[in-house]
Amino acid sequence: MARARTTLDAFNAVAEPRRRQVLGLLAHGELPVNDMVHALGWQQPQVSKHLSVLLEVGLVRVRREGRQRIYGLDAGRLKEIHDWTATFEHFWQHQLERIKERAEAKKTSARPRGIVPPRG
Amino acid sequence: MARARTTLDAFNAVAEPRRRQVLGLLAHGELPVNDMVHALGWQQPQVSKHLSVLLEVGLVRVRREGRQRIYGLDAGRLKEIHDWTATFEHFWQHQLERIKERAEAKKTSARPRGIVPPRG
DNA sequence: TTGACATATTCCATTATCAGAATATAATTT
DNA sequence: AAATTATATTCTGATAATGGAATATGTCAA
Numbered sequence: 124m125a126r127a128r129t130t131l132d133a134f135n136a137v138a139e140p141r142r143r144q145v146l147g148l149l150a151h152g153e154l155p156v157n158d159m160v161h162a163l164g165w166q167q168p169q170v171s172k173h174l175s176v177l178l179e180v181g182l183v184r185v186r187r188e189g190r191q192r193i194y195g196l197d198a199g200r201l202k203e204i205h206d207w208t209a210t211f212e213h214f215w216q217h218q219l220e221r222i223k224e225r226a227e228a229k230k231t232s233a234r235p236r237g238i239v240p241p242r243g
Numbered sequence: 244m245a246r247a248r249t250t251l252d253a254f255n256a257v258a259e260p261r262r263r264q265v266l267g268l269l270a271h272g273e274l275p276v277n278d279m280v281h282a283l284g285w286q287q288p289q290v291s292k293h294l295s296v297l298l299e300v301g302l303v304r305v306r307r308e309g310r311q312r313i314y315g316l317d318a319g320r321l322k323e324i325h326d327w328t329a330t331f332e333h334f335w336q337h338q339l340e341r342i343k344e345r346a347e348a349k350k351t352s353a354r355p356r357g358i359v360p361p362r363g
Numbered sequence: 364t365t366g367a368c369a370t371a372t373t374c375c376a377t378t379a380t381c382a383g384a385a386t387a388t389a390a391t392t393t
Numbered sequence: 394a395a396a397t398t399a400t401a402t403t404c405t406g407a408t409a410a411t412g413g414a415a416t417a418t419g420t421c422a423a
Contacts, residue, residue, distance in 0.1 A: 124380085124381045124382050124383095124406095124407070124408070125379085125380055125381060125382095125407065125408030125409055125410090126246065126249075126259070126379075126380040126381065126408080126409070126410080127258065127259060127260065127380090127381090128409080128410090129246075129409085129410065129411095131260075132260075134254075134257060134258045134260075134263075135258045137254060137258075138247065138254045138255045138257075138258040139246070139247055139410090139411090140247060140251075140252075140254075141411095143254075143327070146331070147330075150330065150331060150334070155369080155370090156369070156370060156371095157368095157369065157370085165412095166412080166413070166414090167369085167370070167371090168370090168371075168372080168412085168413080168414085168415095169411090169412065169413085170370095171370060171371055171372085172371085172372085172411085172412090174370095174371095175371080175372090176410095187420095189369090189420070189421070190368065190369045190370080190419070190420045190421060191369065191370085191420095192369080192370065192371095196331070196334055198331045198334035198335045199335055201328050201331050201334075201335065202328075202335045204324060204328050205325065205328035205329065205331075205332065207263070208321050208322075208324050208325035208328065209325065210267075210270065211266070211270060211316070211318045211321050211325075212325065214270070214316055214318035214321075215318045215319055215321065215322045244376095244377070244378075244410085244411045244412050244413090245377060245378035245379050245380090245409090245410060245411055245412095246378080246379065246380080246409080246410045246411060247379095247410095247411090248379075248380095249379080249380070249381095259380090259381085261381095275399080275400090276399070276400055276401090277398095277399065277400085285382095286382080286383070286384090287399085287400070287401090288382090288383080288384085288385095288400090288401075288402080289381085289382065289383085290400095291400060291401055291402085292381085292382090292401085292402085294400095294401095295401075295402090307390095309390070309391075309399090310389070310390045310391060310398060310399045310400080311390095311398095311399065311400085312399080312400065312401095
């Protein structure tokens with residue numbers, strides 16, 4: 124078996140750094156392909172191909188306008204990722220607290236560095 | 244060129260659904276490999292291999308205890324993803340508002356469905 | 364209908380993933 | 394030292410994504 128399809132879900136689509144760049148660009152507003160080509164400095168086919176992945180996953184929407192195609196964000200699928208990571212939110216908060224605790228209580232310096240036991 | 248390495252960053256590591264399962268499991272607390280094998284119902288080598296990816300990316304930490312290796316979450320890298328998606332948070336909020344607006348104002352029924360213009 | 368412009372698709376070569384099976388390493392017990 | 398337990402690594406085969414180059418499609422203008 125191979126790696127999961129890029130178009131399987133938002134997680135896979137967004138794993139590609141360039142695709143995140145495209146989404147970041149579209150965060151400023153809708154754009155026709157050529158504007159993205161210029162803004163990103165890539166070949167036009169690459170931009171189109173990345174857009175087609177984003178479109179298939181539903182991270183982006185298109186609209187025709189003359190011979191142009193105007194792309195815009197469809198952020199709903201990003202919320203899935205946001206929600207999933209939010210599940211772990213208290214872990215990194217907890218971790219930050221521990222870092223603070225350690226910085227303050229410098230007396231015990233030779234303790235083995237264990238993992239934060241996530242009880243509960 | 245091929246796809247970005249799985250170990251390039253948290254985005255790629257987490258794109259694999261099974262790796263998200265592992266992280267979800269570890270959210271309940273630290274676990275030795277064998278417990279994960281039983282909890283997940285996969286072959287031991289697959290569990291170890293996924294763990295090694297998560298380890299290389301820094302999403303997970305290990306600790307030796309006898310012949311066991313106890314794995315635990317290291318959620319810091321997940322925060323990167325959370326923060327990135329948070330950039331787009333207002334887009335889906337905006338989208339929800341628009342859905343509400345439409346539901347309330349049902350008079351204009353035949354408008355072309357355009358994209359929310361994200362004028363920042 | 365020819366030409367120009369905007370965008371999408373196809374073909375190619377390279378590369379890496381993933382599951383599964385087999386095997387290797389490492390620590391513990393007898 | 395041999396057996397046992399826990400975990401990691403290697404090999405294989407199938408799959409597919411990526412950029413680049415070339416080309417196709419689609420739309421508008423003359």
